[in-house]
Amino acid sequence: MNIGIIGDGQLGWMTIFENRKLNYKFFVLGNNPEAPASRISDRFFRYEDYKQFFETVDTVVVEFEHIPDFIFELLERYPNFNALKLKRSRIEEKTFLKSKGYPVVNFCYSYGYQLKEKIKDFALPVIIKAEKLGYDGKGQYFIEDLSQIQNILDNHSLEEGFIIEEFINFKHEVSVIGVRDFDGNKRLYPISFNYHEDGILLYNYAPFVDNKSVSQIVYSLLDDLEIVGVLAVEFFIKQDDTPIINEFAPRPHNTGHYTMDGSYTSQFENLIRAVSRLPLGSTESKLPTGMVNILGKSLEDFNVNEILKIEGTQFYWYGKEKKSRRKMGHVNIVDTDVSNLRRKIQSVLECVYSKNFSKV
Amino acid sequence: MNIGIIGDGQLGWMTIFENRKLNYKFFVLGNNPEAPASRISDRFFRYEDYKQFFETVDTVVVEFEHIPDFIFELLERYPNFNALKLKRSRIEEKTFLKSKGYPVVNFCYSYGYQLKEKIKDFALPVIIKAEKLGYDGKGQYFIEDLSQIQNILDNHSLEEGFIIEEFINFKHEVSVIGVRDFDGNKRLYPISFNYHEDGILLYNYAPFVDNKSVSQIVYSLLDDLEIVGVLAVEFFIKQDDTPIINEFAPRPHNTGHYTMDGSYTSQFENLIRAVSRLPLGSTESKLPTGMVNILGKSLEDFNVNEILKIEGTQFYWYGKEKKSRRKMGHVNIVDTDVSNLRRKIQSVLECVYSKNFSKV
Numbered sequence: 001m002n003i004g005i006i007g008d009g010q011l012g013w014m015t016i017f018e019n020r021k022l023n024y025k026f027f028v029l030g031n032n033p034e035a036p037a038s039r040i041s042d043r044f045f046r047y048e049d050y051k052q053f054f055e056t057v058d059t060v061v062v063e064f065e066h067i068p069d070f071i072f073e074l075l076e077r078y079p080n081f082n083a084l085k086l087k088r089s090r091i092e093e094k095t096f097l098k099s100k101g102y103p104v105v106n107f108c109y110s111y112g113y114q115l116k117e118k119i120k121d122f123a124l125p126v127i128i129k130a131e132k133l134g135y136d137g138k139g140q141y142f143i144e145d146l147s148q149i150q151n152i153l154d155n156h157s158l159e160e161g162f163i164i165e166e167f168i169n170f171k172h173e174v175s176v177i178g179v180r181d182f183d184g185n186k187r188l189y190p191i192s193f194n195y196h197e198d199g200i201l202l203y204n205y206a207p208f209v210d211n212k213s214v215s216q217i218v219y220s221l222l223d224d225l226e227i228v229g230v231l232a233v234e235f236f237i238k239q240d241d242t243p244i245i246n247e248f249a250p251r252p253h254n255t256g257h258y259t260m261d262g263s264y265t266s267q268f269e270n271l272i273r274a275v276s277r278l279p280l281g282s283t284e285s286k287l288p289t290g291m292v293n294i295l296g297k298s299l300e301d302f303n304v305n306e307i308l309k310i311e312g313t314q315f316y317w318y319g320k321e322k323k324s325r326r327k328m329g330h331v332n333i334v335d336t337d338v339s340n341l342r343r344k345i346q347s348v349l350e351c352v353y354s355k356n357f358s359k360v
Numbered sequence: 361m362n363i364g365i366i367g368d369g370q371l372g373w374m375t376i377f378e379n380r381k382l383n384y385k386f387f388v389l390g391n392n393p394e395a396p397a398s399r400i401s402d403r404f405f406r407y408e409d410y411k412q413f414f415e416t417v418d419t420v421v422v423e424f425e426h427i428p429d430f431i432f433e434l435l436e437r438y439p440n441f442n443a444l445k446l447k448r449s450r451i452e453e454k455t456f457l458k459s460k461g462y463p464v465v466n467f468c469y470s471y472g473y474q475l476k477e478k479i480k481d482f483a484l485p486v487i488i489k490a491e492k493l494g495y496d497g498k499g500q501y502f503i504e505d506l507s508q509i510q511n512i513l514d515n516h517s518l519e520e521g522f523i524i525e526e527f528i529n530f531k532h533e534v535s536v537i538g539v540r541d542f543d544g545n546k547r548l549y550p551i552s553f554n555y556h557e558d559g560i561l562l563y564n565y566a567p568f569v570d571n572k573s574v575s576q577i578v579y580s581l582l583d584d585l586e587i588v589g590v591l592a593v594e595f596f597i598k599q600d601d602t603p604i605i606n607e608f609a610p611r612p613h614n615t616g617h618y619t620m621d622g623s624y625t626s627q628f629e630n631l632i633r634a635v636s637r638l639p640l641g642s643t644e645s646k647l648p649t650g651m652v653n654i655l656g657k658s659l660e661d662f663n664v665n666e667i668l669k670i671e672g673t674q675f676y677w678y679g680k681e682k683k684s685r686r687k688m689g690h691v692n693i694v695d696t697d698v699s700n701l702r703r704k705i706q707s708v709l710e711c712v713y714s715k716n717f718s719k720v
Contacts, residue, residue, distance in 0.1 A: 013380070020377035020400055023679040040380060040400075264621075264672055264694055279668040286646040286694065308639040312624055319383040334624055334646065 001276050002027060004057030005037060006071065008044070010318040010327065011063035011252050011268075012037030018260060018268035024276065029053045029071070036318045037063070047071070059275045061229060062251055079228035079275055083250035086225075090131050090163050093247065100224055102217060103244050105236075106166040112158040115149050119164055128152060131161035140199060142167075168244055170236035174208055176215065177256040178231045179270040179280055180222040187270070187283040188218055189263060194234070194255050195360075200325060201254050203345050203360070205290030205338070206262065214243045225250065229271045232256060254293070254327070261314050261332040262289025288338045292348045294329040298322040306351045307331055310344055361636050362387060364417030365397060366431065368404070370678040370687065371423035371612050371628075372397025378620060378628035384636065389413045389431070396678045397423070407431070419635045421589060422611055439588035439635055443610035446585070450491050450523050453607065460584055462577060463604050465596075466526040472518040475509050479524055488512060491521035500559060502527075528604055530596035534568055536575065537616040538591045539630040539640055540582040547630070547643040548578055549623060554594070554615050555720075560685060561614050563705050563720070565650030565698070566622065574603045585610065589631045592616060614653070614687070621674050621692040622649025648698045652708045654689040658682040666711045667691055670704055 001024045005012040008030025016026045016037060028041040029050060038044040045053040050071055054060075060078040065087040067075070072088075075081050086093045097104045109131075110118040119126060124146075130139035141152050152162075173196060177189040190207035191214055218233050225231060225248070232253030234246040256267035265273070265281025273280055294302075299317070307313055310333070317329040331348050335341040346360040361384045365372040368390025376386045376397060388401040389410060398404040405413040410431055414420075420438040425447040427435070432448075435441050446453045457464045469491075470478040479486060484506075490499035501512050512522070533556060537549040550567035551574055578593050585591060585608070592613030594606040616627035625633070625641025633640055654662075659677070667673055670693070677689040691708050695701040706720040 017377045017380035020373070021674065021676040023677040039402075042399075261624075265674075273668070279665055281668065281674070282671050305639055308633070308641065311642050314381065314625075314641070316381040317383040 001025070002056055002058045003272060003276070004029065004053060004060040005041070005063060006030075006060060006067060007063030008032055008035035008038045009063055010036050010316075010320075013040060013318065014257070014260065014266075014316075015061065015063070015252065015268045015271065016040050018266050019272045022272065022276075022278075024272070027053060027057050036320065039319070050074070061271060061275060064251070065249070080225075080250045083225040083227060083231070083248075087248075087250065088132075089161075090129055090247075091161065094163065097245055102221070103242065105168055105244055107163050110162050110164055112153055112156055112160045112162065115152065115162060115164070116146070119143070119146065119149065122164060122166055125167045127165040127167055129163045129165065130156060131163060138199075168236050168238065170244070171239050171241070172237050173234065173246070174211070174214065174237055174243075175204075175232055175234045175253065175255040176218045177253060177259065177267050177283075178218045178222045178227070178233070179229065179267070179274055179283065180227045180231070181274045181280055182228055182277060184223065185280055186219055186222050187280050188215055189256065189259060189267065189283045190285055191215075192255050192258065198325075200295060200327075201293055202295070203290060203292045203349060204255050204258065205288065205341055205345060206258060207285055207288065211237065211241065211243060217243065217245065221248065229274045230256070230267050255291075257316070257330055258289040258291040258332055259283075260316075261334050262286060287334050287336055288341045289335075290333045290341050290345045292331045292333070292345055292352065293327055294331065294352050295327060296322065296325045297328055297352060302352050302354070307348055310347055310351075311335075312344065313348065361385070362416055362418045363632060363636070364389065364413060364420040365401070365423060366390075366420060366427060367423030368392055368395035368398045369423055370396050370676075370680075373400060373678065374617070374620065374626075374676075375421065375423070375612065375628045375631065376400050378626050379632045382632065382636075382638075384632070387413060387417050396680065399679070410434070421631060421635060424611070425609065440585075440610045443585040443587060443591070443608075447608075447610065448492075449521075450489055450607075451521065454523065457605055462581070463602065465528055465604055467523050470522050470524055472513055472516055472520045472522065475512065475522060475524070476506070479503070479506065479509065482524060482526060485527045487525040487527055489523045489525065490516060491523060498559075528596050528598065530604070531599050531601075532597050533594065533606070534571070534574065534597055534603075535564075535592055535594045535613065535615040536578045537613060537619065537627050537643075538578045538582045538587070538593070539589065539627070539634055539643065540587045540591070541634045541640055542588055542637060544583065545640055546579055546582050547640050548575055549616065549619060549627065549643045550645055551575075552615050552618065558685075560655060560687075561653055562655070563650060563652045563709060564615050564618065565648065565701055565705060566618055567645055567648065571597070571601065571603060577603065577605065581608065589634045590616070590627050615651075617676070617690055618649040618651040618692055619643075620676075621694050622646060647694050647696055648701045649695075650693045650701050650705045652691045652693070652705055652712065653687055654691065654712050655687060656682065656685045657688055657712060662712050662714070667708055670707055670711075671695075672704065673708065 013036035025042040192206035193208035194204040235243040260266040312334040314332040349357040373396035385402040552566035553568035554564040595603040672694040674692040709717040
């Protein structure tokens with residue numbers, strides 16, 4: 001079977017090597033022939049050669065949602081078109097969730113020129129997000145004082161769309177990866193605890209405390225979005241343990257990288273099983289597992305051997321050019337015991353970032 | 361780092377995709393550009409281009425021991441030369457083991473023309489094996505009656521070397537994969553129970569009942585053979601639980617395929633960690649795990665979906681041309697409980713071979 005992957009980054013890279021066992025071929029459509037997925041693909045196509053790419057592949061998966069318009073139109077016959085379409089605008093995503101009765105924060109839509117007026121309906125602080133897709137905290141502003149709005153207007157046009165969101169003083173962030181096949185069979189990975197720093201995931205681990213509302217939401221969302229493949233849903237858990245959906249992603253997700261070492265079947269394999277009509281694999285955890293992201297570091301900036309000497313660690317290095325806060329690699333950590341696991345996550349963080357992480 | 365792999369089969373194939381996470385490059389020296397390892401390598405070299413291969417790679421691992429002479433000479437500067445040298449002749453392998461005090465069966469060397477004479481020193485039955493490397497039962501004869509010797513002489517020359525071996529009525533077969541690094545650090549995977557049919561492994565699982573003598577032998581052999589990488593040692597366990605070494609292989613081994621899903625670190629990853637001077641990974645099992653070999657079948661001969669519907673199965677398909685009894689793929693099975701695991705091994709065998717395997 002010929003699997004097409006839109007995007008040439010680490011998600012495609014892991015999708016390829018996690019599924020080599022199935023003896024499929026993997027074709028990558030992207031910008032850079034030296035990018036992680038391109039390098040290990042059976043063939044790399046540049047975006048301008050997209051017609052040839054679509055003639056070659058039997059099905060298509062995506063590694064992100066920022067898909068150029070001329071390609072997006074061609075995705076209608078492949079899985080997850082509707083979910084991808086919703087993800088093209090934050091306001092459409094949130095409006096859809098609200099209309100279906102899912103718990104989301106209070107929000108409203110505003111053009112840039114309306115921001116100063118519309119913000120008056122909210123108690124401060126609020127979060128203001130540019131409508132068109134950003135990720136890893138890009139295009140997001142935390143507003144505690146009305147004077148900060150000028151900063152947004154300096155960076156964006158007055159005609160640009162924004163979402164103003166109520167700020168939730170949440171207890172913690174969690175996520176769940178769900179998987180669904182063409183017949184509507186569904187499975188959920190366990191809930192993971194996620195720790196973000198400045199909008200980027202720093203570490204996570206699973207299984208975290210079960211939360212029935214969270215699981216019910218993801219089961220239901222898999223159907224409402226007609227997912228075939230994987231869906232990641234990020235939640236804020238409020239002080240009273242009720243969940244609020246932060247956002248979803250109809251693709252493999254950074255908070256599911258732990259599944260490669262922790263689960264019977266990784267998120268990358270279940271994605272490919274689903275789109276190639278193989279039975280879904282077990283989403284249970286073999287053992288508690290965590291992940292630490294390596295952000296903005298080159299191999300010279302820390303000691304890999306020190307990390308690998310910690311029992312149960314696995315090192316993933318994407319081979320990308322170093323940029324500030326860029327995801328360069330990650331470490332998975334498996335342990336029989338969650339307390340030990342958290343101590344090891346702390347040790348790995350300290351190896352990578354050379355500072356104290358005593359609160360893990 | 362540029363890793364060279366001699367051999368283009370499934371062992372090289374798994375070595376490559378199990379280590380993509382490390383972002384090394386993998387170069388394959390072999391016969392067939394369409395073979396499993398060739399297809400997913402960063403570059404394939406034919407044997408006649410061996411000079412270019414050796415100029416490209418930083419280190420070399422092998423996926424078998426039948427290495428052509430003109431290449432074998434060049435391996436002296438790479439790990440495991442001594443062990444590979446011993447493996448070029450069954451008699452040297454056995455003589456080495458005996459001289460070091462390891463338990464081996466009674467055996468003697470014989471040219472073809474001496475067979476009828478030398479066999480008189482043994483009680484029947486005996487095993488007669490051609491000296492030069494065979495594998496999976498090739499070049500091996502089970503002799504219950506002296507008249508069968510004529511059959512051997514019809515297939516071989518009178519000048520060819522053979523080993524005559526005492527036949528052991530063993531209780532079962534087990535193996536252990538050991539791993540050793542450049543500093544002499546050693547780790548052992550748990551003992552696996554192996555079931556062969558006509559000289560080819562049909563299924564195995566681990567951890568099997570611990571046996572201290574077995575572990576001590578493998579620890580000691582890792583040093584005596586100066587292994588850097590992995591060593592597989594196959595044993596016969598006698599009725600009184602004492603072990604006899606059947607043979608060793610200084611490379612990843614079919615009885616260690618379960619480590620890809622069962623262990624913290626697979627045999628393929630620990631091989632590459634060792635030769636690239638990374639710390640060895642944990643060889644412990646996350647959960648009990650078994651493997652079923654798919655021999656001499658094409659994808660049309662059985663129902664993959666039926667196998668994948670059994671919880672905890674993973675399907676590996678090598679993409680080779682079907683031949684009688686050829687290793688075409690394997691299934692790994694993980695379960696929390698060994699009894700359940702054995703039942704699932706039985707179910708997988710029944711899916712693949714459409715016959716009853718009630719004795720697993």
